[in-house]
Amino acid sequence: xxxxxxxxxxxxxxxxxxxxxxxxxxxxxxxxxxxxxxxxxxxxxxxxxxxxxxxxxxxxxxxxxxxxxxxxxxxxxxxxxxxxxxxxxxxxxxxxxxxxxxxxxxxxxxxxxxxxxxxxxxxxxxxxxxxxx
Amino acid sequence: xxxxxxxxxxxxxxxxxxxxxxxxxxxxxxxxxxxxxxxxxxxxxxxxxxxxxxxxxxxxxxxxxxxxxxxxxxxxxxxxxxxxxxxxxxxxxxxxxxxxxxxxxxxxxxxxxxxxxxxxxxxxxxxxxxx
Numbered sequence: 686x687x688x689x690x691x692x693x694x695x696x697x698x699x700x701x702x703x704x705x706x707x708x709x710x711x712x713x714x715x716x717x718x719x720x721x722x723x724x725x726x727x728x729x730x731x732x733x734x735x736x737x738x739x740x741x742x743x744x745x746x747x748x749x750x751x752x753x754x755x756x757x758x759x760x761x762x763x764x765x766x767x768x769x770x771x772x773x774x775x776x777x778x779x780x781x782x783x784x785x786x787x788x789x790x791x792x793x794x795x796x797x798x799x800x801x802x803x804x805x806x807x808x809x810x811x812x813x814x815x816x817x818x
Numbered sequence: 819x820x821x822x823x824x825x826x827x828x829x830x831x832x833x834x835x836x837x838x839x840x841x842x843x844x845x846x847x848x849x850x851x852x853x854x855x856x857x858x859x860x861x862x863x864x865x866x867x868x869x870x871x872x873x874x875x876x877x878x879x880x881x882x883x884x885x886x887x888x889x890x891x892x893x894x895x896x897x898x899x900x901x902x903x904x905x906x907x908x909x910x911x912x913x914x915x916x917x918x919x920x921x922x923x924x925x926x927x928x929x930x931x932x933x934x935x936x937x938x939x940x941x942x943x944x945x946x947x948x949x
């Protein structure tokens with residue numbers, strides 16, 4: 686049987702692992718949601734959903750950039766290497782990223798970043814519930 | 819507390835705000851001439867930390883856009899964006915007709931302006947909760 690000290694150490698390790706899991710998973714949840722695609726107007730879409738990224742040529746979804754890496758899944762490796770306390774900036778660098786996000790004079794915004802970032806606390810709560818169960 | 823009541827309360831705040839410029843409400847056509855203000859009201863979810871589900875909290879944000887013609891000074895749009903931020907100060911509470919109140923939980927955030935549709939657009943994000 687392990688000593689009491691060893692058991693406490695195990696709990697501490699497990700707690701740290703859980704914290705890392707919650708952090709990485711919930712940040713990833715935001716990015717996965719933001720990169721969830723919908724057909725763009727250029728592909729014949731007649732309606733849209735807030736919170737999904739529209740795709741005509743995929744230029745916007747492909748422009749996601751983090752730590753100098755660019756691509757629709759560039760966030761995966763970046764998040765995998767994150768530690769609690771790290772700072773990361775995820776950027777969509779296509780020229781039309783901002784107009785599509787916030788809207789223009791003729792078009793409502795798709796809010797693929799803002800709407801999903803606003804759900805972050807909900808994603809965290811869901812991931813916390815996972816590790817508690 | 820439903821999305822219609824929340825939207826109406828926010829629209830009433832804009833309409834009564836002496837912003838002067840015409841306002842393009844969500845899903846309603848923008849005026850043909852600049853300047854004007856365009857609005858999106860974006861619900862982002864509902865939470866409830868109580869076991870019996872008795873205190874739902876709706877979350878969302880308003881994306882307001884001050885729209886001016888291309889080739890004119892951006893200061894006009896910046897000033898209008900500032901007026902919008904002062905209309906929705908952090909901590910503001912707005913009663914919702916169906917019950918509850920909207921609370922502005924962050925200082926409104928003027929975002930980077932940009933060109934689109936041969937216009938200059940200055941966005942302002944207003945983040946709120948409703949309970």
